[in-house]
Amino acid sequence: MTSTFQLSEEGAAFVKRELNRYEDRHSAIIPALYRVQKENNGWVSPESVTYLSHLMDLPESEIEEVLRFYTMFNTKPVGRHHVQVCCNISCAMNGGRELADRLCQEFDVHDGEISGDGRFTISRVECLGACDKAPMMQVNDTFCEGLTEEKAIEILREMK
Amino acid sequence: MEVKLLTEHYDKPEFKALVGYKKLGGYDTLKKAFGMKPKEIIEIVKASGLRGRGGAGFPTGMKWSFLPENNEPRYLLCNADEGEPGTFKDRMMMERAPHQLIEGMVISAYAVQSKKSYIYIRGEYTESYRTVEKAIREAYDGGFLGKNILGSGFDHDMDVYSGAGAYICGEETGMISSLEGLKGQPKLKPPFPAVKGYLRKPTIVNNVETLAAVKYIIRDGAQAYRKNGTEKSAGTKLFSVSGNVVRPGNYEIPLGYPLKDLIFNLCGGLKHGRKLKAVIPGGSSAPVLTADEAMRATMDYECLAQMGSMLGSGAVIVIDDSNCMVDLMKVILHFYHHESCGQCTPCREGTGWLDKIVTSIVTGHGRLQDVQLLEKVAKNMMGRTICALSDAAAMPAISFVTKFRDEFEFFVREGRSKVKKEGYNYAQMHH
Numbered sequence: 001m002t003s004t005f006q007l008s009e010e011g012a013a014f015v016k017r018e019l020n021r022y023e024d025r026h027s028a029i030i031p032a033l034y035r036v037q038k039e040n041n042g043w044v045s046p047e048s049v050t051y052l053s054h055l056m057d058l059p060e061s062e063i064e065e066v067l068r069f070y071t072m073f074n075t076k077p078v079g080r081h082h083v084q085v086c087c088n089i090s091c092a093m094n095g096g097r098e099l100a101d102r103l104c105q106e107f108d109v110h111d112g113e114i115s116g117d118g119r120f121t122i123s124r125v126e127c128l129g130a131c132d133k134a135p136m137m138q139v140n141d142t143f144c145e146g147l148t149e150e151k152a153i154e155i156l157r158e159m160k
Numbered sequence: 161m162e163v164k165l166l167t168e169h170y171d172k173p174e175f176k177a178l179v180g181y182k183k184l185g186g187y188d189t190l191k192k193a194f195g196m197k198p199k200e201i202i203e204i205v206k207a208s209g210l211r212g213r214g215g216a217g218f219p220t221g222m223k224w225s226f227l228p229e230n231n232e233p234r235y236l237l238c239n240a241d242e243g244e245p246g247t248f249k250d251r252m253m254m255e256r257a258p259h260q261l262i263e264g265m266v267i268s269a270y271a272v273q274s275k276k277s278y279i280y281i282r283g284e285y286t287e288s289y290r291t292v293e294k295a296i297r298e299a300y301d302g303g304f305l306g307k308n309i310l311g312s313g314f315d316h317d318m319d320v321y322s323g324a325g326a327y328i329c330g331e332e333t334g335m336i337s338s339l340e341g342l343k344g345q346p347k348l349k350p351p352f353p354a355v356k357g358y359l360r361k362p363t364i365v366n367n368v369e370t371l372a373a374v375k376y377i378i379r380d381g382a383q384a385y386r387k388n389g390t391e392k393s394a395g396t397k398l399f400s401v402s403g404n405v406v407r408p409g410n411y412e413i414p415l416g417y418p419l420k421d422l423i424f425n426l427c428g429g430l431k432h433g434r435k436l437k438a439v440i441p442g443g444s445s446a447p448v449l450t451a452d453e454a455m456r457a458t459m460d461y462e463c464l465a466q467m468g469s470m471l472g473s474g475a476v477i478v479i480d481d482s483n484c485m486v487d488l489m490k491v492i493l494h495f496y497h498h499e500s501c502g503q504c505t506p507c508r509e510g511t512g513w514l515d516k517i518v519t520s521i522v523t524g525h526g527r528l529q530d531v532q533l534l535e536k537v538a539k540n541m542m543g544r545t546i547c548a549l550s551d552a553a554a555m556p557a558i559s560f561v562t563k564f565r566d567e568f569e570f571f572v573r574e575g576r577s578k579v580k581k582e583g584y585n586y587a588q589m590h591h
């Protein structure tokens with residue numbers, strides 16, 4: 001095994017449990033990828049796929065396929081905080097797109113890329129199911145709703 | 161007026177935990193259900209007129225009776241993928257009332273004699289996932305899940321599963337593929353999931369709200385449930401209202417309720433005293449209604465279908481006269497292009513073309529023939545694909561162009577919006 005990535009002991013135990021949790025072992029791929037992403041600074045590297053393939057005893061191609069299909073898995077490095085600004089219809093009608101632009105400007109980063117200081121990746125995303133509180137963004141796991149540009153900037157400034 | 165049947169206790173924080181839920185009558189209906197034969201429950205659900213709340217509006221009792229009569233294991237899947245833009249009711253239901261969903265699911269599972277169910281929750285809803293997972297643990301501890309539930313002899317196991325960001329996993333066969341650990345691509349029907357679904361076993365897929373409603377139908381009876389709603393659209397439904405209204409949010413109203421009252425009474429009308437221009441009544445896949453149509457519409461399956469739109473997921477997007485319809489259509493078409501899973505040529509190519517054409521219009525590079533081209537491309541996408549996403553992109557496109565043609569033609573002619581002096585500047589968008 002030449003891969004350099006390894007899950008923590010608890011992480012590996014989690015994946016083993018997930019393999020037996022569902023009717024079919026393949027169902028453990030999504031939870032396993034989430035776990036890798038969590039332990040690998042927010043993204044899934046090629047080495048980690050090789051590692052998972054050994055750990056789960058599943059072909060790399062099957063893991064790779066799942067990895068590529070879903071948008072919540074990052075296949076390249078991201079900033080310490082992943083900021084996802086909803087730009088779908090109800091948010092767009094309430095300034096969501098302008099908010100995304102403003103945040104990119106303020107933190108000097110292009111859409112989908114990492115800021116120079118490594119703090120943020122800012123992406124535009126589709127409806128997150130909080131349309132009554134538009135505009136909104138998700139920062140890592142947390143929904144930040146009913147935003148103004150100033151409020152959003154303030155939230156991000158607090159994040160180191 | 162709102163009629164709070166499912167949402168009666170949603171404002172009480174204690175409703176979320178098992179103790180509080182039980183105090184408010186929780187799991188009493190499950191006891192009642194175990195006193196009935198499974199077939200009896202299916203008959204009651206049929207008689208109630210309940211139709212699927214996930215988008216297609218298919219009669220729930222009828223779907224259940226499509227299960228083959230054999231001893232194969234069968235699965236119940238709760239669709240909590242909630243990805244239809246504008247929809248946020250299932251999230252509230254899971255976060256405020258997870259036990260209501262679990263109780264509805266155990267009753268439904270008993271009716272269809274399923275020993276195992278999954279709740280498939282969209283990946284971004286981490287709070288819903290935690291809440292539901294915790295409630296499932298409580299339900300096991302309380303004896304409402306597991307072996308021999310409440311001494312009935314009925315066994316049922318339930319688990320949650322998290323998606324990972326793909327709108328297409330809301331389509332039932334896509335969801336099944338995803339749960340099986342594959343790419344979440346839809347499969348051709350037939351066979352329908354009720355015959356060959358999860359792991360090729362008979363499977364019932366229902367929306368969160370549908371399964372929660374089952375509890376109230378069994379609690380009160382089919383006739384009582386039918387007191388709300390219309391002949392063909394029975395009961396109450398949750399509507400997620402967003403856009404330009406004063407009080408956006410989820411509202412539970414009887415089906416058949418006037419859209420006008422929903423917007424102007426319950427939601428307080430339009431913000432900043434603006435005028436109504438259009439309403440998307442059932443999520444972004446539903447063809448748009450003009451203000452005139454909206455004032456006449458009632459929120460039921462038959463009225464909206466008759467107006468050429470649909471009730472869909474119950475997401476009502478209210479659009480005031482400050483919005484540019486060309487701009488909003490660009491937002492919608494970008495979404496479908498992004499979410500097409502690419503298996504079917506008409507959908508993959510069609511959503512790409514629609515997005516490209518409308519983008520060229522909103523960036524001021526449109527040609528006069530582009531307006532017609534939009535319609536032509538959209539028409540070629542319909543009724544020819546594995547799943548309904550292709551139609552879901554084509555139908556709104558056609559409705560926007562036909563109902564707001566002057567705005568499209570103006571944009572092409574003048575290279576700028578008819579409505580907005582300074583619209584969103586797509587050219588400046590970094591990608």
Ligand SMILES: Cc1cc2nc3c(=O)[nH]c(=O)nc-3n(C[C@H](O)[C@H](O)[C@H](O)COP(=O)(O)O)c2cc1C
Nearest residue numbers: 212213214239241242243330331332366367370548
């Ligand atoms: C592209 C697409 C996306 C869908 N997304 C959802 C969804 O997010 N939630 C949902 O309940 N149904 C969704 N559906 C409908 C499901 O395929 C299915 O009809 C529904 O879950 C059945 O449950 P019901 O009969 O209780 O409504 C979607 C359908 C399509 C074609």
Ligand code: SF4
Nearest residue numbers: 501503504507545547
């Ligand atoms: S219609 Fe579109 S989304 Fe549906 S299966 Fe075909 S390509 Fe995929």
Ligand code: FES
Nearest residue numbers: 086091127130131
């Ligand atoms: S449109 Fe932004 S959360 Fe739904």
